[in-house]
Amino acid sequence: QVQLVQSGAEVKKPGASVKVSCKVSGYTLTELSMHWVRQAPGKGLEWMGGFDPEDGETIYAQKFQGRVTMTEDTSTDTAYMELSSLRSEDTAVYYCATDRSGSYVLDYWGQGTLVTVSS
Amino acid sequence: EIVLTQSPGTLSLSPGERATLSCRASQSVSSSYLAWYQQKPGQAPRLLIYGASSRATGIPDRFSGSGSGTDFTLTISRLEPEDFAVYYCQQYGSSQITFGQGTRLEIK
Numbered sequence: 353q354v355q356l357v358q359s360g361a362e363v364k365k366p367g368a369s370v371k372v373s374c375k376v377s378g379y380t381l382t383e384l385s386m387h388w389v390r391q392a393p394g395k396g397l398e399w400m401g402g403f404d405p406e407d408g409e410t411i412y413a414q415k416f417q418g419r420v421t422m423t424e425d426t427s428t429d430t431a432y433m434e435l436s437s438l439r440s441e442d443t444a445v446y447y448c449a450t451d452r453s454g455s456y457v458l459d460y461w462g463q464g465t466l467v468t469v470s471s
Numbered sequence: 472e473i474v475l476t477q478s479p480g481t482l483s484l485s486p487g488e489r490a491t492l493s494c495r496a497s498q499s500v501s502s503s504y505l506a507w508y509q510q511k512p513g514q515a516p517r518l519l520i521y522g523a524s525s526r527a528t529g530i531p532d533r534f535s536g537s538g539s540g541t542d543f544t545l546t547i548s549r550l551e552p553e554d555f556a557v558y559y560c561q562q563y564g565s566s567q568i569t570f571g572q573g574t575r576l577e578i579k
Contacts, residue, residue, distance in 0.1 A: 387568070389516075397508075397516065397559055399568040411566045414472065447515055456563030457506045459527065461515035 354378045356448050356462035363468045369436040372465045374448030376429040385451040386431045387458055388422060390444040398444075400433070405454040438469045473497055473564045475571035483579040490547040492574045494560035499540050504563040507536055507545045510573075511556045519558075520545060552578075 359373040376384065387402025401412035401422055410422050421434045431448055446465045449458035474497040484490055494505075502523040508516040518527040520536035523543055533548040547554055555578050560571040 396573045397561075397570040399570060402568070404566060407566075413567060455521070456504055456568055457518065457521040458508075458516070458561070459518045459521075461517075464515055
């Protein structure tokens with residue numbers, strides 16, 4: 353059983369950056385492919401990027417290329433998502449989610465982290 | 472980028488009825504890479520179906536998935552009160568994951 357525990361809510365000003373963490377237990381990060389998905393208030397799910405086991409690299413949604421960085425600390429089994437140049441439209445709940453099978457299916461999800469961007 | 476269009480946007484049914492949710496892709500999707508999720512208010516999404524038709528662990532057998540190519544369906548055979556939620560389809564292709572916009576299943 354995978355458990356994902358994310359860091360707490362953040363309030364940021366436009367132009368700032370935010371870094372959200374996702375601590376894994378029950379598995380090690382090296383056994384999983386980690387992805388990040390966000391959801392603006394009252395809106396649908398939007399994939400931001402994640403680890404592609406076919407290429408062994410992190411892939412990003414075209415919309416976020418150049419503005420998002422996903423990293424992992426395997427010593428602590430913690431994944432991170434950093435989003436820069438924040439704007440009000442980035443206000444959303446950010447989820448980490450795992451793909452255990454390598455088939456791009458998100459089978460376990462964190463509880464979500466609310467990021468609010470406001471001046 | 473493959474666009475997924477879900478219909479209807481909102482589906483109003485009563486407990487015990489059958490629900491049929493549609494997901495149409497802008498180009499052919501490998502069935503191996505088509506999944507369905509359920510999301511309730513204030514909760515993270517939950518995986519229901521993967522590989523277009525395989526139920527995830529712990530998912531009741533009233534949930535079933537079918538389809539291929541560009542047309543996929545999620546069927547809930549007999550609605551239980553806890554099934555009223557928002558449902559999303561998701562696909563992987565060309566190094567991108569995309570979600571449909573969701574279908575809201577509400578109590579009639």
